Every structure is written in structure tokens, then in C-alpha cells.
Amino acid sequence: MNPRVAVVVLAVGKYTRFLKGFLESGEKYFLVGLRVTYYIFTDNEQDVPNVTLSEGRKITILPVPSAKRWQDVVLSKMKWATVTIDKQIRNEADYLFMMDVDSVFHNRFGAESLSQMSAVLHRAFYKTHQRDQFPYERRPESKAYIPAGEGDYYYTAAVWGGYLEDMYRLVKYCYEQSEEDAKNNIEAVWQEESHLNKYFLYN
Numbered sequence: 001m002n003p004r005v006a007v008v009v010l011a012v013g014k015y016t017r018f019l020k021g022f023l024e025s026g027e028k029y030f031l032v033g034l035r036v037t038y039y040i041f042t043d044n045e046q047d048v049p050n051v052t053l054s055e056g057r058k059i060t061i062l063p064v065p066s067a068k069r070w071q072d073v074v075l076s077k078m079k080w081a082t083v084t085i086d087k088q089i090r091n092e093a094d095y096l097f098m099m100d101v102d103s104v105f106h107n108r109f110g111a112e113s114l115s116q117m118s119a120v121l122h123r124a125f126y127k128t129h130q131r132d133q134f135p136y137e138r139r140p141e142s143k144a145y146i147p148a149g150e151g152d153y154y155y156t157a158a159v160w161g162g163y164l165e166d167m168y169r170l171v172k173y174c175y176e177q178s179e180e181d182a183k184n185n186i187e188a189v190w191q192e193e194s195h196l197n198k199y200f201l202y203n
């Protein structure tokens with residue numbers, strides 16, 4: 001087995017400054033020896049740094065429009081990912097990871113992370129907070145609504161990954177749920193992270 005792995009990151013506005021650290025540490029630690037394509041959604045191609053990649057690894061730049069509110073930037077990630085998986089990534093990858101670009105790999109991230117679906121507990125809550133304090137969406141008007149008393153773990157939207165088709169379904173779910181919310185003039189408290197957490201709780 002020689003899986004093809006897609007990594008989707010968004011680098012809009014000032015966030016292109018994080019690409020160098022993300023990519024360089026990724027080359028050092030992320031699925032070393034495997035085939036990896038970094039899909040970089042950006043509104044500023046010029047600022048994508050020239051990082052030397054190992055054999056079998058590449059960068060695909062995908063231009064996206066700029067957005068003013070950071071919430072819109074974050075939510076647009078689900079939209080562009082849905083569209084691009086459909087059009088392109090599906091033919092090029094077996095696994096997909098969604099990551100925050102302002103992340104740095106500090107240690108080996110190995111092939112044991114390749115599974116149908118994996119996610120990471122949010123670092124700010126798992127040690128220090130009770131379940132009822134997790135920042136789930138608690139307003140019934142939102143599609144991400146989780147009633148009081150419900151909830152098990154709280155996951156970060158900064159790293160999640162899995163089989164391409166399972167990820168596609170979930171990315172599309174987050175996109176569609178946030179579109180529904182937008183139609184109803186509401187935005188989940190932590191954007192796609194709220195929808196993601198609802199999905200993981202009930203699926």
C-alpha cells in the first residue's frame with residue numbers, strides 16, 4: 001500500500017506567513033516517506049514560500065477570494081474544500097487531512113494516523129473542563145445545536161483526517177449546515193468546529 005495523502009490548509013490574508021513553518025515542519029515530521037500533496041487555498045499566491053519538498057510530495061496552490069471577517073474566512077474553507085475535493089482531490093488522494101496553517105509539527109506524525117476518521121481533542125478543554133463547560137453550540141436555532149446535558153468529547157477543527165470519501169461527507173456536512181445557519185441569520189459559536197463536534201457526537 002502506498003497511500004496518497006491530501007492536506008488542505010487555508011492561508012488567506014496574513015496567514016500566508018505561517019506556511020513556511022507549517023510546510024518545513026511537515027516535511028520533517030508529517031507522514032515522512034509517504035506521498036503527500038499540500039493543497040493551499042490562498043488569496044495571495046505570491047506569498048507562498050518556496051519550500052524544498054521530499055520525493056513524492058508536492059504543493060498545489062488554489063486561488064480563493066479574500067474575505068474581510070475572519071469568521072467568513074474560516075467558513076469559506078469548508079466551501080472551497082467541498083468544491084475542490086469534488087473536482088480534483090478525489091482523483092488524487094486516498095486520505096484527506098484538514099489542518100490549521102498556523103500549526104507546526106514538533107514530532108513524528110506517522111502512518112498510524114491513517115484511519116477511516118481521526119480527530120484530536122481540543123487542547124484547551126480536555127484536561128481542565130467538565131463536559132458541561134465544553135463550548136458546544138447551545139442555541140437551538142443553530143444546526144450545530146447540542147442540548148444541555150449532551151456531549152462527550154470536544155474536538156478541535158485544527159486537525160482532522162481520514163478516508164477521502166468519509167472526509168468529503170463530513171466537510172460537505174459542515175459546509176451545508178453552516179449555509180443553513182446563514183440562511184437563518186445565525187452562525188455557530190465556533191463555526192465549522194461546532195458542526196464537526198455535533199457530527200462526532202451523534203455519528
Ligand SMILES: CC(=O)N[C@H]1[C@@H](OP(=O)(O)OP(=O)(O)OC[C@H]2O[C@@H](n3ccc(=O)[nH]c3=O)[C@H](O)[C@@H]2O)O[C@H](CO)[C@H](O)[C@@H]1O
Pocket residue numbers: 009010011012013014015070073074099100101102103122123124156157158190191193
Ligand atoms: C490551536 C487552537 O487552539 N486552535 C483553535 C482556535 O484557532 P484560532 O483561533 O487560532 O483560529 P485561526 O485564526 O488560526 O483560524 C483557523 C484557520 O483559518 C485560516 N485563516 C484564518 C483567518 C485568516 O485571516 N486567514 C486564514 O487563512 C488559517 O488556516 C487558520 O489556521 O480556534 C478555532 C475556532 O475556529 C479552533 O477552536 C481551533 O481549534
Ligand SMILES: [Mn+2]
Pocket residue numbers: 100102
Ligand atoms: Mn490558529
